[in-house]
Amino acid sequence: MATVSVTDISKTYPNGAQAVRPASFDIADGELIVLVGPSGCGKSTLLRMVAGLEDITTGDLRIGERVVNDLDPAERDIAMVFQNYALYPHMTVAKNMAYGLKNRGASKDAIATKVAEAAEMLSLTPLLDRRPSQLSGGQRQRVAMGRAIVRDPALFLFDEPLSNLDAKLRHQMRVEIRNLQRRLNVTAMYVTHDQVEAMTMADRIFVLNAGGIEQIGTPSEIYRTPASTFVASFMGAPPMNLLNGNADGGKVRVGESAVQMPCADGSVLLGIRPEEVAVSPMGTIPFKLTLIEELGASRLLHGTVAGQDFVVNAPNDDIALAEELMLEFPTNALHLFDAETGKRL
Amino acid sequence: MTKITRNKKPIRLSDIVDHAILILGGLLMLFPVYLAFTTTSHDNITLSREGLQFGFGDQMGHNFYAAMFEKGGFSEQIDGTTMLMNSLILGIGFAVGKIVLSMAAAYAIVYFRLRFATFAFWVIFTTILLPLEVRILPSYEVVTGLGMANTYGGLIVPLLASATGTFFFRQFFLSVPEELVEAARIDGAGPGKFFIDILVPLSRTMIAAIFIIMFVYGWNQYLWPTLITTDEGLFTLVRGIKQITQSIYEGNQIPEYGQAWALAIIAMLPPVVIVIFFQSWFVKGLVESEK
Ligand SMILES: Nc1ncnc2c1ncn2[C@@H]1O[C@H](COP(=O)(O)OP(=O)(O)O)[C@@H](O)[C@H]1O
Ligand SMILES: [Mg+2]
Numbered sequence: 247m248a249t250v251s252v253t254d255i256s257k258t259y260p261n262g263a264q265a266v267r268p269a270s271f272d273i274a275d276g277e278l279i280v281l282v283g284p285s286g287c288g289k290s291t292l293l294r295m296v297a298g299l300e301d302i303t304t305g306d307l308r309i310g311e312r313v314v315n316d317l318d319p320a321e322r323d324i325a326m327v328f329q330n331y332a333l334y335p336h337m338t339v340a341k342n343m344a345y346g347l348k349n350r351g352a353s354k355d356a357i358a359t360k361v362a363e364a365a366e367m368l369s370l371t372p373l374l375d376r377r378p379s380q381l382s383g384g385q386r387q388r389v390a391m392g393r394a395i396v397r398d399p400a401l402f403l404f405d406e407p408l409s410n411l412d413a414k415l416r417h418q419m420r421v422e423i424r425n426l427q428r429r430l431n432v433t434a435m436y437v438t439h440d441q442v443e444a445m446t447m448a449d450r451i452f453v454l455n456a457g458g459i460e461q462i463g464t465p466s467e468i469y470r471t472p473a474s475t476f477v478a479s480f481m482g483a484p485p486m487n488l489l490n491g492n493a494d495g496g497k498v499r500v501g502e503s504a505v506q507m508p509c510a511d512g513s514v515l516l517g518i519r520p521e522e523v524a525v526s527p528m529g530t531i532p533f534k535l536t537l538i539e540e541l542g543a544s545r546l547l548h549g550t551v552a553g554q555d556f557v558v559n560a561p562n563d564d565i566a567l568a569e570e571l572m573l574e575f576p577t578n579a580l581h582l583f584d585a586e587t588g589k590r591l
Numbered sequence: 592m593t594k595i596t597r598n599k600k601p602i603r604l605s606d607i608v609d610h611a612i613l614i615l616g617g618l619l620m621l622f623p624v625y626l627a628f629t630t631t632s633h634d635n636i637t638l639s640r641e642g643l644q645f646g647f648g649d650q651m652g653h654n655f656y657a658a659m660f661e662k663g664g665f666s667e668q669i670d671g672t673t674m675l676m677n678s679l680i681l682g683i684g685f686a687v688g689k690i691v692l693s694m695a696a697a698y699a700i701v702y703f704r705l706r707f708a709t710f711a712f713w714v715i716f717t718t719i720l721l722p723l724e725v726r727i728l729p730s731y732e733v734v735t736g737l738g739m740a741n742t743y744g745g746l747i748v749p750l751l752a753s754a755t756g757t758f759f760f761r762q763f764f765l766s767v768p769e770e771l772v773e774a775a776r777i778d779g780a781g782p783g784k785f786f787i788d789i790l791v792p793l794s795r796t797m798i799a800a801i802f803i804i805m806f807v808y809g810w811n812q813y814l815w816p817t818l819i820t821t822d823e824g825l826f827t828l829v830r831g832i833k834q835i836t837q838s839i840y841e842g843n844q845i846p847e848y849g850q851a852w853a854l855a856i857i858a859m860l861p862p863v864v865i866v867i868f869f870q871s872w873f874v875k876g877l878v879e880s881e882k
Contacts, residue, residue: 297773298776299777319776319777320776320777320779320780324777325777326777328770330768330770333774334775336789345780346778346779349778349779350779393778
């Protein structure tokens with residue numbers, strides 16, 4: 247258990263590519279933070295710097311009270327779970343979990359106790375004598391977790407640990423990891439490109455974009471007040487609708503229609519989430535419907551508003567669907583972004 | 592374990608033809624071996640008078656016994672057993688030495704950020720163009736200069752440096768997932784531990800495959816042992832057979848053909864045994880990777 251404190255950390259690879267731009271943040275004791283962003287945005291690089299698998303180009307990294315920049319991964323008091331599990335193929339489950347402890351010179355008895363405990367916690371006890379090749383994907387992932395747990399690390403690191411699992415198992419493991427992390431009360435950094443994982447698991451989310459941290463916030467902050475159009479469209483499925491508009495005297499005009507929205511005059515992007523749009527005959531914004539996607543509980547209406555692509559997530563009740571519908575934008579659901587910088591206004 | 596059930600397929604004509612060809616090929620390969628056995632079972636007089644024998648005689652036991660245990664050679668000091676030992680020392684020493692050396696080289700090239708690792712690899716690789724036969728005189732100079740003529744060291748060491756093993760291990764190491772290395776680092780395994788605890792066990796089928804190839808190669812060495820060992824106590828089997836037939840030209844007694852044939856058969860056996868013993872590993876090493 248420890249806090250993590252990062253000051254102006256950055257990474258430039260030897261080939262000159264800057265994968266992580268200088269970033270500073272703190273992680274509280276026992277907190278689970280999720281680094282989320284599209285592929286190639288630098289999530290893994292950031293995590294691997296914390297792990298000690300990549301050198302830190304600039305800045306300071308503290309785990310607990312220590313600056314650990316120059317420590318080996320093994321000395322940083324961390325444990326890491328990899329996307330492809332990275333289990334030692336020639337060792338049994340028990341040996342896989344024990345290996346780290348053995349290298350630290352723990353006694354045989356201590357190792358046996360710890361491994362048994364972790365196996366119990368993860369329901370791996372009947373599998374202890376198996377090889378990784380004799381396990382299913384989910385079980386392998388559990389073993390990887392077990393290997394992390396037995397070491398009692400100050401910090402857990404996860405790099406897309408669930409990407410190789412099928413959807414159902416992913417959901418189950420998500421809950422399991424979260425429970426385990428709470429129960430052990432250990433600080434954790436979790437990397438994923440899946441915004442649903444980020445939303446459901448995180449105490450706080452770090453949204454990364456092109457090597458920089460775009461926004462840090464709790465899941466609801468990220469959802470309700472995205473700091474930029476990037477965050478707005480990345481977090482949420484389907485993504486937030488963004489309409490080009492013109493602010494003019496307290497109103498934002500989009501095509502023929504306008505919504506009340508006080509802000510400085512100029513070009514803006516008007517954002518609204520598909521699930522917050524209401525289809526109603528009383529609405530003021532015309533919508534041209536082109537495609538319907540059934541989701542079961544609701545349905546997605548694809549179409550255009552003022553010639554721009556627009557999606558509505560409508561409840562699956564008996565609204566009469568026609569090619570021309572009227573939409574209502576609740577004022578408190580509207581977001582405004584600068585058209586040029588994409589920053590929230 | 593699951594039970595294996597075979598589908599009963601009707602036998603097709605092409606199957607019969609295929610098998611006929613295979614069986615014919617097998618017989619063709621085995622016939623000389625059979626001839627070796629039958630010829631060994633006759634006495635020297637018959638052999639020098641009539642040549643190869645197609646049927647079995649009654650001297651098999653005697654010839655093998657004489658070949659293995661009767662002291663012979665110029666010094667009247669060596670027998671087949673000594674030569675067998677020498678051949679085993681050469682074969683095993685060569686194979687083990689080669690594996691250790693090439694694994695270490697491949698490990699350094701793949702896992703350490705050496706400045707000229709790629710360059711070093713290609714330099715090692717080009718030595719494929721310089722087999723022992725090409726550099727045999729300088730090698731001889733160096734080994735005798737070091738006073739290693741007529742030693743096991745002199746026999747084995749100059750043969751060890753080679754690119755093939757390094758190449759195979761390098762390719763294998765490159766295919767070991769990076770994450771495994773990282774997991775081991777986090778688990779506190781330094782370079783030595785990683786090598787011993789992870790890499791060597793992962794490579795074991797590879798090691799077995801290379802061991803077979805190299806053992807047979809070392810066992811069959813002829814030119815180098817002939818050059819570097821003059822002391823009969825260090826003669827290998829492959830070399831010793833020649834020593835016996837040589838007396839055709841030198842001695843005035845009938846050459847010991849029977850014994851020579853017996854030695855030839857004994858020289859053939861260990862490679863066969865090794866291949867049979869390691870066969871499943873060999874195939875695994877070539878086709879499967881447990882990663
Ligand atoms: N070893 C490396 N050398 C050079 N560039 C790298 C290296 N590893 C990653 N990168 C680059 O750094 C950026 C971030 O990569 P990464 O952290 O793996 O992204 P993510 O995990 O978010 O998908 C990418 O543009 C990638 O091409
Ligand atoms: Mg990644």
